[in-house]
Amino acid sequence: MRATCGLFVTMTYLVLEAQTGELCYATGGHLPILRRIGATGEAEIFYGDEGLPPSSEMMRVVIGSEPRLLNILRAVVKFRAQEAGFSKSDAEYLALAIDEAAANVIRHTYGGCCDAPLALELHNLPDRLEFTLEDGGPKVCEDQIRPRSLDELRPGGLGTFFIHSFMDECSYDPDFTPGNRLKLVKFLSRKGACCDESSSANSG
Amino acid sequence: MKVQVRILDRISILDCTGDVDLYSSPRLREALLAEIKPDGPSVLVGMSAVPYIDSSGIATLVEGLQLSRQTKTRLGLFGLRANARSVLELARLHKVFTIFETEQEALEKIGSAKPFDGV
Numbered sequence: 001m002r003a004t005c006g007l008f009v010t011m012t013y014l015v016l017e018a019q020t021g022e023l024c025y026a027t028g029g030h031l032p033i034l035r036r037i038g039a040t041g042e043a044e045i046f047y048g049d050e051g052l053p054p055s056s057e058m059m060r061v062v063i064g065s066e067p068r069l070l071n072i073l074r075a076v077v078k079f080r081a082q083e084a085g086f087s088k089s090d091a092e093y094l095a096l097a098i099d100e101a102a103a104n105v106i107r108h109t110y111g112g113c114c115d116a117p118l119a120l121e122l123h124n125l126p127d128r129l130e131f132t133l134e135d136g137g138p139k140v141c142e143d144q145i146r147p148r149s150l151d152e153l154r155p156g157g158l159g160t161f162f163i164h165s166f167m168d169e170c171s172y173d174p175d176f177t178p179g180n181r182l183k184l185v186k187f188l189s190r191k192g193a194c195c196d197e198s199s200s201a202n203s204g
Numbered sequence: 205m206k207v208q209v210r211i212l213d214r215i216s217i218l219d220c221t222g223d224v225d226l227y228s229s230p231r232l233r234e235a236l237l238a239e240i241k242p243d244g245p246s247v248l249v250g251m252s253a254v255p256y257i258d259s260s261g262i263a264t265l266v267e268g269l270q271l272s273r274q275t276k277t278r279l280g281l282f283g284l285r286a287n288a289r290s291v292l293e294l295a296r297l298h299k300v301f302t303i304f305e306t307e308q309e310a311l312e313k314i315g316s317a318k319p320f321d322g323v
Contacts, residue, residue: 067227103226150296155263
């Protein structure tokens with residue numbers, strides 16, 4: 001089912017037997033269930049006993065601009081990146097980059113407003129993963145978003161540095177309106193480049 | 205994310221559990237800055253149960269480091285997981301913080317250090 005505004009409608013139906021812990025569920029195009037593990041709060045994608053669902057080349061996730069929801073974006077990115085062939089550590093770096101981009105939208109573009117939409121699209125292409133992050137806030141000035149020098153010891157300002165370090169391409173769509181669309185690309189052929197300190201340090 | 209504070213050998217230890225991100229870093233900030241007092245006990249941050257830390261979490265640690273220098277309090281981190289250590293290294297902060305592998309090493313070295321040696 002496809003709604004207006006380019007959004008999909010999905011559903012998940014779950015029945016949990018509280019006494020036995022048995023969980024039965026059916027899903028109609030919804031994102032995978034996240035299972036929280038123990039006291040650490042770590043989350044993993046849970047698919048039950050039926051194996052992985054078929055992957056589609058594109059996935060779109062829409063959340064409200066609440067900081068507590070950022071872990072959903074991280075889990076999705078980490079899963080899709082590993083599915084696309086990135087190592088676990090590189091997938092974690094990509095999740096960090098997306099988390100930082102989304103956090104920047106929440107903090108700066110939306111000014112901390114928690115009920116604005118934030119949409120992440122992931123395109124799984126043969127040689128790369130493309131991410132687009134859309135918001136409905138005021139236009140950002142791309143020239144003012146630059147990684148800061150690492151020579152300064154001060155809190156803050158590292159988010160943009162991490163984004164540029166872990167992604168191969170980073171650009172705003174000037175024609176997207178209203179709001180902003182940030183496009184981030186990571187190529188598979190540059191595996192292991194996520195932590196290339198020499199290249200990242202020169203980025204800004 | 206949870207932060208539990210305990211005192212061991214007159215050293216304040218903050219045991220962190222869970223992701224440190226934009227949502228949870230204010231909790232770490234509140235706990236950390238409350239423990240760093242002028243000429244107070246050394247402070248250790250345990251991070252073995254922190255699977256993820258973002259720039260807001262790192263900013264919190266940097267803020268704590270700056271306060272520790274102002275108050276002449278020693279601050280150390282221990283138990284960093286590989287990805288947290290990598291992120292600190294990428295930001296060139298691994299040589300700025302005093303980092304120990306384990307809590308035992310942190311207690312031994314911070315406990316035997318001079319009152320304040322600038323770290």
